[in-house]
Amino acid sequence: MNLLPSTLSFSSVRTHLPILAAATDAGTADDALVLAGVLLSLAVIYFTSKLGGEICLRLNLPPVLGELIGGVAIGVSALKLLVFPEGSADAGDSLLMQFLQATSALTPEGSQSVFAVQSEVISLLSELGVVILLFEIGLESDLKELIRVGPQAALVAVVGVVTPFALGTAGLVYLFHVPVIPSVFAGAALTATSIGITAKVLSEIDRLNSTEGQIIIGAAVLDDVLGIIVLAVVASLVKTGEIEISNVIYLIISAGVFLIGAILLGRFLIPFFIRLVDTMKTRGQLLLASLVFAYILSYTAQVIQLEAILGAFAAGLVLAETEKREELAEQIIPVADILVPIFFVCVGAKTDLSVLNPTVPSNREGLILAVFLMVVAIIGKVVTGWSVFGQPGINRLAIGIGMIPRGEVGLVFLGVGSASGALSKPTEAAIIMMVILTTFLAPPLLRIVFGTAETVPTVEEAATEAVEATRKQ
Amino acid sequence: MNLLPSTLSFSSVRTHLPILAAATDAGTADDALVLAGVLLSLAVIYFTSKLGGEICLRLNLPPVLGELIGGVAIGVSALKLLVFPEGSADAGDSLLMQFLQATSALTPEGSQSVFAVQSEVISLLSELGVVILLFEIGLESDLKELIRVGPQAALVAVVGVVTPFALGTAGLVYLFHVPVIPSVFAGAALTATSIGITAKVLSEIDRLNSTEGQIIIGAAVLDDVLGIIVLAVVASLVKTGEIEISNVIYLIISAGVFLIGAILLGRFLIPFFIRLVDTMKTRGQLLLASLVFAYILSYTAQVIQLEAILGAFAAGLVLAETEKREELAEQIIPVADILVPIFFVCVGAKTDLSVLNPTVPSNREGLILAVFLMVVAIIGKVVTGWSVFGQPGINRLAIGIGMIPRGEVGLVFLGVGSASGALSKPTEAAIIMMVILTTFLAPPLLRIVFGTAETVPTVEEAATEAVEATRKQ
Incomplete structure (x- = not known):
């Protein structure tokens, strides 16, 4: 209370007068x-x-x-x-x-x-964008359906981590004689799934709430958690030459406790939350109260060394169970509209395509490795569709293809590997190409396998459908 | 195109893995x-x-x-x-x-x-908040009504700048024997009007589109421009001992050209804009296209040494003239809900109330000066209501009180004065107190003089009213 007037802040204030x-x-x-x-x-x-x-x-x-x-x-x-x-x-x-x-x-x-x-x-802002995107995806998801497909999603996630990791690492070591450490990194980068890109496409083609869609979303969320664990393992392997078991156990337990705890606690608190929102009379009460909830969960996930987007997704899932779902989903649309594009445009803007230029001789070794990684990247994820059990008539190819895009998550592995100095330039370039191609290839493929390439709903049609769906409830 | 892979960016990407x-x-x-x-x-x-x-x-x-x-x-x-x-x-x-x-x-x-x-x-984000607020205010304003009340608004703005400046500067020099330069600064700080606070209150009590409301908004916008000019004059006076006439003329011309030009150009471009938006089919097309327009105008205003909020206000005014007004106004609500509160909470958080503590002896000289400045601040703006001509039956007191809050604009003057070293601690403290009190006093006073203290519309009532207003059109 004894700060002098001169410590008053004028930072926001300076902006009002550029000239001065x-x-x-x-x-x-x-x-x-x-x-x-x-x-x-x-x-x-x-x-x-x-x-x-x-x-x-x-x-x-x-x-x-x-x-x-x-x-x-x-x-x-x-x-x-x-x-x-x-x-x-x-x-x-x-x-x-x-x-x-x-x-x-x-x-x-x-x-x-x-x-x-x-x-x-x-x-x-782009990070806030992906937080809001996962909140919206959570809000559009069906928790009961997610729990129902949980075992299948878990199997898809595990198969989608083990297969490309094993194939990629072994192939680089035995076929291309790449040293073990960079091979392990490349293998690890192959395990990622970019939930943002797949979820956005599923939402665009109105397949988010199909069984396939929910298996993909569930598996992609678990893959995020698995990816954090794989990366922790690989990074400690590079740094110390051995695996810190205690850290791996910590991550597995904290991820499990967080996701289940957030949903249980959320369900317990929701009646109070709804009653509170109903007594509020100022503008934006539902939206801001929901965002406080989502941001606190995101913050918690982030500081316990998981990811903010897991918290946002959990918050969306919990709020989707309430009577406020529709109202909130409607209000979140403009917020997502102004934040989510920042994320996708920034991912594109940060992608350096110059490594794809075959006229640069130093790119060529990388290009050959990249072809191999691409093949493994696609096969390693497409097979996951055939691990789904007890779902006759399911579109297995669609599930496998939904897991293909590596997106920004694949780049994280690259970033860590690059910083550790373990990767050679060609291996690095090959991983980048694999990430770029899987990311850009998966969206059109996903449309084709879902058979929606010819029937893209326009905004108006989607809105009409949404209204009809609401009425039916 | 020849950046090496190692220059790929991982900044957004690092965030996904706090641990690493x-x-x-x-x-x-x-x-x-x-x-x-x-x-x-x-x-x-x-x-x-x-x-x-x-x-x-x-x-x-x-x-x-x-x-x-x-x-x-x-x-x-x-x-x-x-x-x-x-x-x-x-x-x-x-x-x-x-x-x-x-x-x-x-x-x-x-x-x-x-x-x-x-x-x-x-x-x-708080600055983006005030940009969005002014865009929304522009969208809710009626350009024809603003032009109709233009002469009155201009007179209110000029009287509201000249009166407090003259009274404040003269009073400090002759009654309190404060040196001329700090007196001029204090006088200049008295001229400001915080459009954000007044507009928000007017919107809350549903008086934005009353004649009084439009005069206040018009005058506050012009006051923003006048404030920039006054500050440029005062600052050059402090720095060089004389007034740079060329800079003053530049500011006056650029402000006029910008506001009129933006509105004329906007009106000319709007039919193309609407046709473009109508052909777009992806999500958020109207909102994002409008924000591109608003941000470009804000950017332009900012770099020609005016303020970003002027550009946002002009963009809102232009778009308010279109058939998309209602749709856009509805979509901007959640965006404003998540950004505007950041601005107001930050203004509060940056306000240092310790200067109001009378038990600290060094505050006392400032407190006495502050009482004088407060009186001038209120009288100097309240009189503006009586400068309105040709509007029989208008609520003159409401107009005067609407001009009272100095808010963040008053703090800009303080910031510049403080940085120039011309202000003594008591004068500085007195200006801060004047800014705080006018800012916090005006909102409740405004409600009282508009006679709405007893009939605060709730969110639901306001929404119902808005729907009814739409149907009537």
Whole structure:
């Protein structure tokens, strides 16, 4: 209580007067220009996501693929409008920052700090985007159906981790004579499944609540947990040469306790939650109360070394069980609309396609490895469909293909492997190509195997269907 | 195109694996923990905004006042849950960061960078919040009505700048023998009007589209422009001892050209915009296309040294003229619900109430000055109501009171004055108190003078009214 007036903060306040911002704080990034940069980035991201989405829809491809490809087009691989300050990229490499410099009072020196802060903000918004996406997926999922298909989903997840890991590691060691450690890393990268991409496509083609859809979602969620464990094992193997059993056990127990605990606790608390929301009268009461719940679970998952998206998914699942489901699902749509595209466009923008260029001689060894990894990546996941038992008439191919995209999760393995110094350039390039191709191939394949390529519902049709579905209940 | 694979970015990607994040990048803030910190901050902010809002609503006070007071309660003045790294505050001063340290693997050293990045992100979200708020206000405003009341609004704005500036500066110099430069700064701080707070209250009591409401909004928008000009004049006076006429002329012309140009250009482009949106079929097409438009205008306003919120307001005004108004207004509600409270809670959290403590002797001189400034602040704005001409039966007191809150705009003046070193501690404290009191006093006063204190519409009533209003059209 004894802070002097001079400690009052003017950071948010400086932004109101660009012209004088420099006078109040010359040392740090100019907040007014950071805001300008963020606004411009968001305008570019939204434009790209809609342009890509609309084009793909007209080509009978999933809109999310258009967002990814749009991201690639404006990202580090092509236009360099949206680049991030990792690796060797700096403000000078970003066309968007150059535009900001050309149109504002920003100096080349100042632009480095504006670039850094703006990139942090956009990255964080994209992470919030995937949190909201998984919350929405949870809200659209059916907990009872998920529990019913639980055993099948668990088997799909385990088969989808063991098969590509074993095939990939053994193949690299015996066929290509790659050393063991990088082979293990490449094998580990093959185990990932990007729940975000598959779930988004399933939602787009209205198959999220099919039995196949729920098995895929359940397996992808478990795969996320398994992926964390595999990565912990591999990383400790690289660092110490042995596996820290205690850490592996900790992760398995905490993941189990968290998911079951969140759902049980949630169900217990939900009646109080609904009663509380019903007594509230200010604007946005249901949405904000639900997000408080979702963010607390996400926070908890994140700090116990799981992932924020697991918490968001659990929160969505719990709230889906309540009478507020429809109202909340409707309110979350615009929120997801403004945040989720940031995630997909950023994933695309951060993807470096230059490793696919066969005219660069140093890429060739990687390309050969990549072909092998691709084959393993597809076979290793497609077989999972045949591990499903007790579901006659199920579309096994669809389940297998739903597990194919590695997306950002595959890149995590690469990131850790790359930082450990264990990977050679060709192996690294091969993993990147495998991640890129599985990510971009799975969405159109998924549509084809679900037989929906010819009958893409438009927004209006989907809305009509949703309303009809509601009435039937 | 020749970036090597090792330059691939893993920043977003690191966040997926908190346990291994440190391995990939030890130098910068741990993104996984930044995400955890942001999620926790947002949960706290939402909880606070709803608790404060609900309590105020039950006391027949405007909910936005509850959000401000809630912000004060969790901010630097009281609980220190949400503090910002300006002045002398660091991660150790933030209870939220201490909680994050206690619950995660965060080290005290790492917490400084996490604190810095997380605070930047929350500050930027709060700025996006006020951009969205002004977009929504623009969307709810009636351009024809605004133009109709334009002359009155302009007069109100000018009177509301000249009167408090003249009274305040002269009073400080002649009655209190304060030197000229700090007196001019204090006078300048008296000219501000916080459009955010007034507009939010008007919207809450459903008076935004009354003649009074539109005069207040028009005057507050113009006051924002005048404020920028006054501040530019005062700052150049302090720096060089003379007024840079060229800069003043530039600001006046650019503001005029921007506002009129944006509206004219917008009207010209709108038919194409609507046709484009109608051909789009992917989710969120109207919302994202509108936000691209709003963000581009905001960006433009920001880089030509006006304010982003002016661009957002102009974009809202233009889109309000279209047939998509209702649909867009409905979709923007959840977006505003999740962003706008961040702004109000942050304004509260950054307000340091310790200067109001009369038991601290050094506060007393400031308190006396503050009483004088408060009187001038209220009189100087209340008189503006009587400058309205040709509107018989108008509620003049309501207009005057609507112009009272200085809010964040008043703090900008303080920030610039403080940085220039021209202000003594008592003068600084007095300005802070004036800003705090006008900001917190205006919302309840506004309700009283509009005679709505007894008939606060609940969310449901407001929604019903809105639906009825739509049907009547």
